[in-house]
Amino acid sequence: MVQRQGLINAVTPPACQPRDFGRHQLSNTSPAMRRDILPSFQVEQKMEETVTLQAQPGAAYSAQAGLATRLSAMLRSMRVVDLSPTLERGIPNWPMHPPLVIDKARLSGRDGYYCQFLMISEHTGTHVDAPVHFHEHLLHMSIDTFPADILIAPAVLYDFSDKHMQPGDLVTLNMVKAYEAENGVQIGEGEIPLINFGWMQRFWRTDDASTWFVKNAPGIHEDAIIYFKDRGIRAIGCDTVACDMAVIDGVGQETTGHTTHWLPNGILIIEMLTNLHKLSLRSLFVATPLKIKEGSGSPIRPLAFCEE
Template sequence: MEERLGQLTRLLAEARFIDLSPTIEHNMPKWPTHPPVIVDPTVTHEHDHYYCQTLVLGEHSGAHVDVPAHIISSMMDRTVDTYPVNMLFAPAIVYDLRTLDAKPGQRITAAQILQIEEQMGDRAAEGDIVLLNFGWQQYWKLDKEWKYYATNEPGFDEDAVKLFADRKVRAVGSDTIACDTPVQDGYEMKSFGHQNYWLPNEIFIMEMLHNLDQLPTRCYFAALPLKIKNGSGSPIRPTAIIV
């Protein structure tokens, strides 16, 4: 055990860590019907002789994970606090979808995914975490333009969603606000991942990831959700570990 711990310590000391989360800050982008993110400097040195902020935010704020209870009414017993602490620790594979130039409301197909896999010489396997780089971080804004990110994104068609479900991946994450769900001008189209294939099969969904363009095709992914009682999901601090 001591030898293995030493090996792990050396590997981590030599590894490169990439933060895949946006900063949690006041009025950051959010799903339109979710609570706003409020960060208030409630307690200050000037008034109270120490500093402490108050946070008000929904469970699906910033980089976050969805679990089955979020969408599947028959799985209300599968909340975030029921899963092990390492639920989001696994090898990850990054799909660079930017070359597809997908538009809001457009669905990426299974054939396109297979073509990308052929080009990169790799493919998602059982237990992997799939990271989808749509190139959508460019639309992350904190000013009045934030709504475009929240109300427009490409997604996946049913066969593309099923492709990853059939391979029994552990989780799928993206740099968009709703992962596989096409959205155009605020109109939300059917999500086969949330409703039919991923969450019903306990394949977790992560959204609003950042810095996916900094990753190689393969890395190790680690994120810790908060242990929220009966949580439909949780903010996470996702990290890519490159060795």
């Protein structure tokens, strides 16, 4: 038995070396996307812990565990929030997208094992949009061309759920600045802002009225869209079906995040997040998209590791 006192006081992984985006390099690509670095992060442990490790035959244990062990212990000491809804029949989806189909294709009594068949859009449930989703000429920026860890980064919560926003309402730059001043936070380069409209909490459902959720939504004003781009974010997430695009009675409004400022600059858009109201102001966002050839996006199951 090996005992180790003070499991971890702080862990700061070294920043990843800059990658060559190759085909992704555009003259107007944001600094965060050009470098594609995983920002270092630091979490202080609140108290000393005693950890007992059971030695295994043939395994060499040292009093000082390796970085992977310490990082794993640190993450497990944090509060984890699942940010995706369950994939099930009746889940809301954009009206022009194919619906989610789940069929019990194999049954144990009949086939000797249990297995379901899925037919799913790239934009079902919690998902990420790649630049090619709105820009056919950016096929070289499909979801499979991005690094697998592109959506692993520190995140900042922007919670506007107390505004009780209505379909067509927009989060403005003044609202963003006021929130930052009130809460003492500001999104940084290479990070991911998470916008909570409170839409999932109020209107998510899977019955025959589920389409109201996607046919109505608030959005984000262009001045705030530009602000987030200028801050050098790598991605942005929201709890609505189209993030920056407001929707009124099924009619999408202006969406300059998709068309002008985010996607063309390699800033990915994460949509239909849930449980944002459970997050701390700052967290570590962890997700990875499926490696879909020439994919316009991908379903994801994101987690947030919260500091408190």
